[in-house]
Amino acid sequence: MASVPAVLRSEWTKIRTVSSTTWTLVSALVVTVALGGALSAVVSSQFGTLSDMDRATFDPTYTSFSGMVLGQLAMVVFGVLVVGSEYSSGMIRGSLAAVPQRATFLFSKILVAGVLALVVGLITGFLAFFLGQALLGDHGTNIGEPNVLRAVIGSGLYMTLIALFSMGVTAMLRSSILSLGILMPFFFLVSQILAAVPGAKDVARYFPDQAGRQITQVVSGALNSTPAPYGPWEGLGIMALWVVAALGGGYAVLKKRDA
Structure with a gap:
C-alpha cells in the first residue's frame, strides 16, 4: 500500500518534469x-469618452482582470494535461499498479495540481491588479478599498477552481483531446454567447465561469454586465459545487473502469 506522502511526491515529480504543464x-x-494591463491602458486613454452609465458602474479592479477571459483557457489546458497525459501516454496503468488505492491516486494528483494552480493564480491576480491600477492612473483604486482585496484573492481562487473543474471533467472523459474539445469552446464561446442572449443568460449565469467570476467584481454591473441574483461568495460557491460534481464524477469513473 503506497503511503500518501510518497504519492504526493510522485505527483509533484510528474507535474514539474513535464514542460507542457x-x-x-x-x-x-x-x-x-x-x-x-493592455485593456486597462486603453480604458484609461478613452475614459473621457465613456457614457455617464459606464462611468457610474466603472470597476477598476474588474477591469484589471479583463485578461482572465483568455488566461483561464491556459488553466483549462493545465488541468486537462495533468490528468489526461496519464491516459494519452499509457502511464495510467503503471500509476494504478503502483498506487492501487484509486482515491489516493486521484486526490493526491488533484491536491498537488490544485496547490500549484492556487499559487500561480494568486500571483497572477496580484500582478494583474497592480499593473492594471498603475496603467489606469487617476481612474484606478488601491488594495485597501472595500472589497478590493477580496476580489484580488478571489481571482486566484477562481483560476484554481477552473483548473480543478477541468481535472474532474478529464477524469470522467479519460481523454485530453475530447476534454479540450468540450471545455475550450464552452468557456471561450458557448458561455460567453449565452450570457449575452436574453432569456438564455438567466441560465448561463449559473455556469461555473459566469458564477465564479462574480468574486472578481467590486462594482455590480461593471463593464455593462447584468447584476447577478447572488453575491460574490455565493457565486464562487456555485462554481465550487460544479467542481465537486466534476471531481466526484471523475472519481466514480476511475473507480469503476479499468485503466
Whole structure:
C-alpha cells in the first residue's frame, strides 16, 4: 500500500518534469496580466469618452482582470494535461499498479495540481491588479478599498477552481483531446454567447465561469454586465459545487473502469 506522502511526491515529480504543464501555467499568468494591463491602458486613454452609465458602474479592479477571459483557457489546458497525459501516454496503468488505492491516486494528483494552480493564480491576480491600477492612473483604486482585496484573492481562487473543474471533467472523459474539445469552446464561446442572449443568460449565469467570476467584481454591473441574483461568495460557491460534481464524477469513473 503506497503511503500518501510518497504519492504526493510522485505527483509533484510528474507535474514539474513535464514542460507542457509548466508552460501552461506561465501562459495563464502572462496572458492574464498582459491583456488586463493592455485593456486597462486603453480604458484609461478613452475614459473621457465613456457614457455617464459606464462611468457610474466603472470597476477598476474588474477591469484589471479583463485578461482572465483568455488566461483561464491556459488553466483549462493545465488541468486537462495533468490528468489526461496519464491516459494519452499509457502511464495510467503503471500509476494504478503502483498506487492501487484509486482515491489516493486521484486526490493526491488533484491536491498537488490544485496547490500549484492556487499559487500561480494568486500571483497572477496580484500582478494583474497592480499593473492594471498603475496603467489606469487617476481612474484606478488601491488594495485597501472595500472589497478590493477580496476580489484580488478571489481571482486566484477562481483560476484554481477552473483548473480543478477541468481535472474532474478529464477524469470522467479519460481523454485530453475530447476534454479540450468540450471545455475550450464552452468557456471561450458557448458561455460567453449565452450570457449575452436574453432569456438564455438567466441560465448561463449559473455556469461555473459566469458564477465564479462574480468574486472578481467590486462594482455590480461593471463593464455593462447584468447584476447577478447572488453575491460574490455565493457565486464562487456555485462554481465550487460544479467542481465537486466534476471531481466526484471523475472519481466514480476511475473507480469503476479499468485503466
